[in-house]
Amino acid sequence: MKDIEPADGRFLEYAPAPESTSILKVRTDYGLFIDGEWVQGRGKSFTTISPSSEKKIATIASASDADVDAAVAAARRAYEKSWAKLSGSDRGKYLFRIARLVQERARELAVAESLDNGKPIKESRDVDVPLVAAWFFYYAGWADKLDYAGLGANPRPLGVAAQIIPWNFPLLMLAWKIAPALAAGNTVVLKPAETTPLTALLFAEIVQQAGLPRGVVNIVTGAGDTGAALVRHPDVDKVAFTGSTAVGREIAKTVAGTHKKVTLELGGKAANIVFDDAPIDQAVEGIVNGIFFNQGHVCCAGSRLLVQENVHDEVIDRLKRRLSTLRLGDPLDKNTDIGAINSAEQLERIRTLSDIGEREGAERWSAPCEIPENGFWFAPTIFTGVETSSTIAREEIFGPVLSVLTFRTPAEAIAKANNTPYGLSAGIWTDKGSKILAMADRLRAGVIWANTFNRFDPASPFGGYKESGYGREGGRHGLGAYLKSGASK
Ligand code: NAD
Numbered sequence: 482m483k484d485i486e487p488a489d490g491r492f493l494e495y496a497p498a499p500e501s502t503s504i505l506k507v508r509t510d511y512g513l514f515i516d517g518e519w520v521q522g523r524g525k526s527f528t529t530i531s532p533s534s535e536k537k538i539a540t541i542a543s544a545s546d547a548d549v550d551a552a553v554a555a556a557r558r559a560y561e562k563s564w565a566k567l568s569g570s571d572r573g574k575y576l577f578r579i580a581r582l583v584q585e586r587a588r589e590l591a592v593a594e595s596l597d598n599g600k601p602i603k604e605s606r607d608v609d610v611p612l613v614a615a616w617f618f619y620y621a622g623w624a625d626k627l628d629y630a631g632l633g634a635n636p637r638p639l640g641v642a643a644q645i646i647p648w649n650f651p652l653l654m655l656a657w658k659i660a661p662a663l664a665a666g667n668t669v670v671l672k673p674a675e676t677t678p679l680t681a682l683l684f685a686e687i688v689q690q691a692g693l694p695r696g697v698v699n700i701v702t703g704a705g706d707t708g709a710a711l712v713r714h715p716d717v718d719k720v721a722f723t724g725s726t727a728v729g730r731e732i733a734k735t736v737a738g739t740h741k742k743v744t745l746e747l748g749g750k751a752a753n754i755v756f757d758d759a760p761i762d763q764a765v766e767g768i769v770n771g772i773f774f775n776q777g778h779v780c781c782a783g784s785r786l787l788v789q790e791n792v793h794d795e796v797i798d799r800l801k802r803r804l805s806t807l808r809l810g811d812p813l814d815k816n817t818d819i820g821a822i823n824s825a826e827q828l829e830r831i832r833t834l835s836d837i838g839e840r841e842g843a844e845r846w847s848a849p850c851e852i853p854e855n856g857f858w859f860a861p862t863i864f865t866g867v868e869t870s871s872t873i874a875r876e877e878i879f880g881p882v883l884s885v886l887t888f889r890t891p892a893e894a895i896a897k898a899n900n901t902p903y904g905l906s907a908g909i910w911t912d913k914g915s916k917i918l919a920m921a922d923r924l925r926a927g928v929i930w931a932n933t934f935n936r937f938d939p940a941s942p943f944g945g946y947k948e949s950g951y952g953r954e955g956g957r958h959g960l961g962a963y964l965k966s967g968a969s970k
Contacts (some may be wrong), residue, residue, distance in 0.1 A: 498815040500602045501677065509677070510540045513548055513702060514685035516555035517695025519821075522843065524703055524872065529678055532599035533812050533821035541678050544701035548589045549670070549710040552699040553694045554773065555715055556641040556668040559696030565638055565666045569625030576621030576664060583614040586687065591678055594652055595680040595812040599821030599857070600775050600949065602813050612937055613656040617947050618940035620660035623960055627665065630957050633966025638666030639742055640718035642963065643711040644744040647682075647724045648674035648823050648877075649778040655681050657954050658721050660939075665811075665963035667719065672697045672711055674724075676824045678702045698842050704713060709735070711754075717741060719963065726903075728949050744952030744962045745782065748877040749905030752886075752898035753783030753934060759910035765799045768883070769883060771908060771934040773807065776822055777881040780949075781906035781932050786863075787875060789889045789892050799866060804848040804861045819881060820851075822857040831859050831880035838864045838884070847897040850920035869900055877903070895923045904946030908934045927953070 510526075514521040516969050522542025529538045544552070564572070583590065584793040591758045594605040597968045642662045646654035651673055662669050673681035681700050686699045701707060705728070711734050712720050722732050724877055753771045755764045768944025788796050812820035822828040839845050843864040852858045866886040868875050874884050888894040898907055907926040909917050917931040927945045930936060935942070943960040944950060952962050 490503035494904065495816045496668055497811075498810060500592060500594065500595075500815060501812045502813065505592045505596070506646070507539055508680070510542075511702070512542045513544050513552070514688070514700040515548070515552045516558075516690065516699070517693075520551075521703070524707065527675065527704070527730065528850070529676065531596050531599060531856075532676075532823050532869075533853070538679060540645075540730060541702045543703040544672075544707045546710045549701060549707060549714060552670045553641055553643075553711070553714050553716050553729050555696035556670050556699055557610050558606045559694055560638075560640055560668040563694035564668050569627060569666075571708075572666065573624035574661065574895075575623060575691055575693055576617050576776040577878035579687060580614045580617035581751055581924060582687045582690055583610065583617060586683070587611070587614070588818055590652060590683060592813065593679050593683055595820065597813050598648060598651060598677050599823050601817040601820045602815055603817070604775060609650060609653045612845060612939070613652050616656040616660045616939045620960070627960070627964065630960055632957070632961045632964055636665070636964040636966050639963055639965060640667060640668045641716060642669045642719040642721060643714065643717040644669055644671040644721045644726065645711065645714040646671065646673055646707045647778070648677040649775060651677040651915045652680035652684065655684055657723075657959075658733065661954070661959045662719075662721070662963045663697065665960055667959050667963050668697045670701060670711060670717075672701050672708050675702070675704045689712045704815045719743070721962070722746070722935060726950075728951055733901060742895070742962070744944075744954065745950035746952070747948060747950040748879075748903055749780045749782065749945065749949050750875065750877050751781055751783050751906040751908065752785045752787050752894075752904045752924075754787045754894050754898060754910065754920065755789065755792070755796060755910040756909075756911040756916065757789040758912040759932075760912065761796060761799060762793065764910040765796065765803050767908060767910060767932070767934045768800060769803055769807075772883045773804075773819060773838060773881050775955050776820055776859070778827070778879055779824060779935065781928060781935065783906075783908050784878060784882070784884060785898075786883055786885045787888050788885060790889050792886050793885075797863070801846060801848075804863070807848060807850070807861055809848075809850040809852070809858065809860060819861060822859050822880060825857055827879065828857040831882060832879055834873055834876060834878045835862060835882055838867070838882075841871050841873070843867045843871060843873065869897055877902065878970075891920060895920065903943075906930070920925065
């Protein structure tokens with residue numbers, strides 16, 4: 482591989498190529514979006530900052546219990562008076578309109594997402610925002626076809642959906658929640674994560690632009706207590722949550738014994754399995770995409786690399802070389818590969834778990850990159866010599882940290898891959914289709930990628946086994962999570 486290195490031993494240098502923020506008009510203060518209007522929150526407002534600079538972006542309202550109550554009441558009125566009464570094709574028209582508005586405002590949304598979340602603009606621009614539009618287009622198409630979805634006779638909406646999302650894909654998680662709910666005829670109250678409320682608030686403007694009847698979509702900002710108030714509200718019919726397993730467990734307890742339907746999309750510790758017959762360069766790209774995409778803040782990240790023992794050294798060598806070419810820095814720079822860690826708390830968690838990895842005897846290697854002075858950053862890191870019992874092989878780090886384990890036989894790979902309380906995703910890299918099918922049959926994971934990783938499509942269901950949660954989002958299955966079948970019209 483030496484021959485591709487430039488004579489002076491340095492890789493290509495890139496000139497700065499920052500995306501302009503002039504397209505984004507951020508208000509200094511944001512209220513809550515309830516019943517089609519902006520209202521002040523009665524809780525203690527907070528600040529959202531850019532994790533790459535630690536600079537303030539805006540002041541954000543916090544919803545008190547009374548505000549949550551008002552939002553749920555608005556959603557209930559809208560459900561009864563307007564939304565559930567509309568024909569499926571009329572609901573579909575609104576969803577198509579939202580999808581097109583997302584496309585029209587794509588650049589602005591991408592800039593806002595990178596600013597507030599810290600993810601590279603090339604990801605928010607080329608992955609997050611196009612998928613948001615795709616999700617709305619996809620479910621818009623279902624709105625008038627519910628009777629043909631194979632979900633029982635005369636499927637009916639559930640009512641008011643309480644939706645709580647995390648900070649790693651703020652606008653995309655919003656789309657995963659809101660698009661199927663509205664297509665099925667429900668109204669929603671959505672709470673974005675406290676560190677990334679910006680794009681949900683811009684989405685509220687899109688809801689206004691699209692002329693949705695008031696109260697169909699309500700956005701309440703705030704921290705965990707706002708989310709908890711929403712979950713326990715008696716007039717909520719469905720709770721959809723994406724976030725940590727710990728909070729998911731709390732939510733399951735709260736709704737147990739009530740009429741509320743629940744879907745939980747929680748954490749993961751996916752195995753990305755590389756066999757010796759895999760195309761190694763392609764696999765290396767897949768490993769990088771699997772764990773360093775979005776700084777590893779991905780529930781289905783390939784955070785455990787299981788590599789066949791006889792190609793371990795070759796894979797790790799090539800991986801280190803590839804990681805040495807990644808550019809870490811300003812998320813708004815179009816050449817940036819690795820952006821900022823979303824918050825000081827998350828950075829602390831990544832550091833703590835990495836230190837534990839080292840203490841427990843794994844060998845740590847970090848890509849040589851310059852860490853900016855301000856903001857929250859963590860260089861892409863790999864740990865080799867990781868044991869199945871190591872903390873970093875068991876706990877979700879949710880950062881740019883890869884734990885490498887080895888295996889000799891497919892049976893050993895399966896045993897190690899399944900040796901986790903999670904079961905969200907897995908990856909298989911091999912030249913043999915038969916091996917892919919045999920492995921996929923025995924892996925306990927909701928999503929399994931073969932010779933690729935982190936691919937998403939609105940038509941494809943997504944969700945986990947075991948502590949990764951229950952229920953599916955995406956596809957026809959995702960629609961089913963917002964419907965009950967009713968025997969009579
Ligand atoms: P988190 O669970 O702390 O927060 C998620 C959301 O829940 C936030 O909006 C938060 O305000 C809210 N919340 C916190 N406490 C609550 C409570 N008691 N009741 C109701 N809502 C509450 O998680 P996080 O740190 O924001 O996100 C990272 C975690 O989410 C990771 O563990 C990751 O694996 C998981 N995640 C899973 C998926 C998936 O699809 N399975 C997707 C993204 C993230």
